[in-house]
Amino acid sequence: MKRAGLSINLATLRQQYNLPQAVDACLAQGITAIAPWRDQVHAVGLAEAARIVRENGLTVTGLCRGGMFPAATPEGLADAIEDNRRAVDEAVALDAECLVLVVGGLPAGSRDLPATRAMVVDGLAALLPYAQAQGMPIAIEPLHPMYAADRACVNTLEQALDLCDMLGDGVGVAIDVYHVWWDPRLYAQIARAGRDGRILAHHICDWLVPTRDLLLDRGMMGDGVIDLKAIRAEIEAAGFHGPQEVEIFSAEDWWKRPGEEVIATCIERFNTVC
Amino acid sequence: MKRAGLSINLATLRQQYNLPQAVDACLAQGITAIAPWRDQVHAVGLAEAARIVRENGLTVTGLCRGGMFPAATPEGLADAIEDNRRAVDEAVALDAECLVLVVGGLPAGSRDLPATRAMVVDGLAALLPYAQAQGMPIAIEPLHPMYAADRACVNTLEQALDLCDMLGDGVGVAIDVYHVWWDPRLYAQIARAGRDGRILAHHICDWLVPTRDLLLDRGMMGDGVIDLKAIRAEIEAAGFHGPQEVEIFSAEDWWKRPGEEVIATCIERFNTVC
Numbered sequence A, B: 001m002k003r004a005g006l007s008i009n010l011a012t013l014r015q016q017y018n019l020p021q022a023v024d025a026c027l028a029q030g031i032t033a034i035a036p037w038r039d040q041v042h043a044v045g046l047a048e049a050a051r052i053v054r055e056n057g058l059t060v061t062g063l064c065r066g067g068m069f070p071a072a073t074p075e076g077l078a079d080a081i082e083d084n085r086r087a088v089d090e091a092v093a094l095d096a097e098c099l100v101l102v103v104g105g106l107p108a109g110s111r112d113l114p115a116t117r118a119m120v121v122d123g124l125a126a127l128l129p130y131a132q133a134q135g136m137p138i139a140i141e142p143l144h145p146m147y148a149a150d151r152a153c154v155n156t157l158e159q160a161l162d163l164c165d166m167l168g169d170g171v172g173v174a175i176d177v178y179h180v181w182w183d184p185r186l187y188a189q190i191a192r193a194g195r196d197g198r199i200l201a202h203h204i205c206d207w208l209v210p211t212r213d214l215l216l217d218r219g220m221m222g223d224g225v226i227d228l229k230a231i232r233a234e235i236e237a238a239g240f241h242g243p244q245e246v247e248i249f250s251a252e253d254w255w256k257r258p259g260e261e262v263i264a265t266c267i268e269r270f271n272t273v274c
Helices: A019-028 A038-044 A046-055 A074-093 A113-134 A157-167 A186-195 A228-237 A259-272 B019-028 B038-044 B046-055 B074-093 B113-133 B157-167 B186-195 B228-237 B259-272
Strands: A006-009 A033-035 A063-067 A099-102 A138-140 A171-176 A199-204 A244-246 B006-009 B033-035 B063-067 B099-102 B138-140 B171-176 B199-204 B244-246
Touching: A006 A259, A019 A033, A019 A038, A019 A046, A019 A259, A038 A046, A038 A063, A038 A074, A046 A074, A063 A074, A074 A099, A074 A113, A113 A138, A113 A157, A113 A171, A138 A157, A157 A171, A157 A186, A171 A186, A186 A199, A186 A228, A199 A228, A244 A259, B006 B259, B019 B033, B019 B038, B019 B046, B019 B259, B038 B046, B038 B063, B038 B074, B046 B074, B063 B074, B074 B099, B074 B113, B113 B138, B113 B157, B113 B171, B138 B157, B157 B171, B157 B186, B171 B186, B186 B199, B186 B228, B199 B228, B244 B259
Parallel strands: A006 A033, A006 A244, A063 A099, A099 A138, A138 A171, A171 A199, A199 A244, B006 B033, B006 B244, B063 B099, B099 B138, B138 B171, B171 B199, B199 B244
Antiparallel strands: none
């Protein structure tokens, strides 16, 4: 079965493996593209993570994640921007294809979504020149509207692309099917993203019915209702042919299975339903 | 404290009261506007429910709910349309201001959202002449995108208004803050809905952080992050001055409290945070 075109986001194996173990397990099944999270990189050390990537010839389809700009105080926003600069440095050290940004939700005590969205613009505008100077693309990941309060107030692909238009070069989008599959404007906005050269990443998993937890009940591809082949066709028609990156948070199912089984299932489903 | 302008959707009191009990409890605290669900009406009988409404001079801000059009077979869709005609009859008997429609999600086994949305259009188009002939406005309620799979594939106010434009007169929207508060296009679409005379209902509750259940963890107004006053101001600026209808599904909190306390809290919050 094909492995080319498949990347494993290491959140998918978070409960089973640390970064070196996850890489070994992926390599053992022929997977050479990964997307680590910053905490996983920090746990082993940036230099060691970079060595593992380099010596194994891995493709890093993205570093997860920067963002989280909105804050209750100006100092909080400044701290977030500074932390995002370090995330850019880490993405550069790992030779990642992009730094993925989850932009952040309402600051504690706030109900002001327009003001929160304005803080996101401020944060992105402050970060972008630094990322551009290092040649690191930043990818805004629109998150499902159910995360608008606590994780990301950028909730549609259209909104993310409007931000890109405002910001200029060096910024694009990470399209995760879990967040956008429901959107009646999805296909038109994928086409727009392609025309503008904004597609930097394509994340896959599935939407389960029922979904028992807002955060940690994502499904394996094929186990839910997302038309993965249709969305892939639109993304490829829009000109993006990078790897599909599997990102599954699954506290009660996939995080409890042996990592080897999870990877094998990702490969099988990638070949059959994606 | 004011009661005028406040309606209680009887789902809010579903675990405490049947329809006559709920009406008595509302009247005891000066509430004269309600929105019953069809199963609550059926339990007491349509004629008796209509008598209760009439003899107490109640305003029925909506009957919940019709819709649920998509089906795996043509017979299923035909059955759904027939059931919606009965719902129109019931709304007329209750002198409701509108019949609220939750349009339905993917049929069992389907991943085809565009085809499902087409079935919704077919269902609405078949229902509308019947509703118009009876003078009963039908209100499409866009539901939060987290319900796209299993409850409603109309997920933004814009999408609902596009349907209204396609269908013509006699159809509008029920704007429930829970479903739309996150939408970056919300205010523009509220203004559009007002210009076109499409706003038929205004539902309120709150979005809790964290939200522990996708369906049954809605918050009391003021306990979450929705800027209720701001949305109300937009809806009123758009020309809708009907009652705000409280609709709270809350398995672990408000459904477990005495109905009297729930109603008193609705009144207090309506006067302070809405």
